[in-house]
Amino acid sequence: MLKKYIYILIAGWVTTFNAQTSATSPEYEAKAIGGKDQIEQVLETQLTLPKTLLTSNFDTELTTFFDIDSTGKAVNIRVDGGTNNVLRNEVKRVFNFIKFNRTLRLPNESRPYFLMFKLSTDKYNKYFKQKNKFSIKKPLPTDSSFTIYSKADKSPEFYKNGDEGLTEFVLSNIEYPKLAVEKSVEGTVILEFVVETNGYITGITVKQSVGAGCTEEALRIIKLTKWQPAMLNGKFVRYRTNYPITFSLRNINKDNTGGSQFGQ
Numbered sequence: 001m002l003k004k005y006i007y008i009l010i011a012g013w014v015t016t017f018n019a020q021t022s023a024t025s026p027e028y029e030a031k032a033i034g035g036k037d038q039i040e041q042v043l044e045t046q047l048t049l050p051k052t053l054l055t056s057n058f059d060t061e062l063t064t065f066f067d068i069d070s071t072g073k074a075v076n077i078r079v080d081g082g083t084n085n086v087l088r089n090e091v092k093r094v095f096n097f098i099k100f101n102r103t104l105r106l107p108n109e110s111r112p113y114f115l116m117f118k119l120s121t122d123k124y125n126k127y128f129k130q131k132n133k134f135s136i137k138k139p140l141p142t143d144s145s146f147t148i149y150s151k152a153d154k155s156p157e158f159y160k161n162g163d164e165g166l167t168e169f170v171l172s173n174i175e176y177p178k179l180a181v182e183k184s185v186e187g188t189v190i191l192e193f194v195v196e197t198n199g200y201i202t203g204i205t206v207k208q209s210v211g212a213g214c215t216e217e218a219l220r221i222i223k224l225t226k227w228q229p230a231m232l233n234g235k236f237v238r239y240r241t242n243y244p245i246t247f248s249l250r251n252i253n254k255d256n257t258g259g260s261q262f263g264q
């Protein structure tokens with residue numbers, strides 16, 4: 001399990017919104033759709049830093065202040081801390097992969113939300129090592145507009161043997177939650193997500209959940225998947241898709257081990 005490296009800055013935040021509000025009031029904490037795990041998923045899969053920065057063995061904290069527009073996008077981002085403009089600009093770039101809930105209604109205030117990122121060479125190298133195990137077949141130019149498509153010349157597919165390979169991957173890696181077995185819980189978890197131009201996924205949303213740990217297990221598995229990106233006009237593009245994972249007690253092995261216990 002990769003160690004989390006996002007921290008929300010609570011202490012030390014001085015608010016100008018309401019003199020009666022505590023400096024640690026939770027309403028100023030930026031709430032990503034999908035929670036902190038969603039932000040971590042983006043940083044693990046999308047953060048890209050130059051070799052020159054990594055060889056300097058950096059270890060820094062960056063505090064970001066921003067507004068959130070009506071679509072949930074962070075805008076007017078300011079990055080404080082650190083000494084490297086490349087790092088600051090890359091942190092700003094990764095905000096394009098994250099959507100937030102607007103918890104404040106203060107149109108006359110500037111940058112009411114904040115997040116703090118603690119980054120270092122060691123932590124980044126762990127993610128780079130993980131990403132380096134996967135490479136896209138036949139790389140193409142990528143669309144740089146950050147537009148998310150739902151139609152393309154070619155839809156994304158699992159990087160190894162397409163739909164058949166994805167089913168095999170899920171069946172081989174998923175585990176029926178013990179609590180779900182004990183309570184005889186069955187059902188289909190439907191997950192929606194964005195396949196990014198580098199073949200990793202972000203923006204995971206649960207469209208249909210199943211209790212007793214099934215939804216959590218489906219989320220764990222889908223985060224492990226890697227894809228051949230969608231193609232449009234000769235470029236890789238971001239693409240929104242969904243995938244169902246069905247938990248069925250009829251197919252479960254007696255010892256609850258192995259991967260052939262699920263129907264897709």
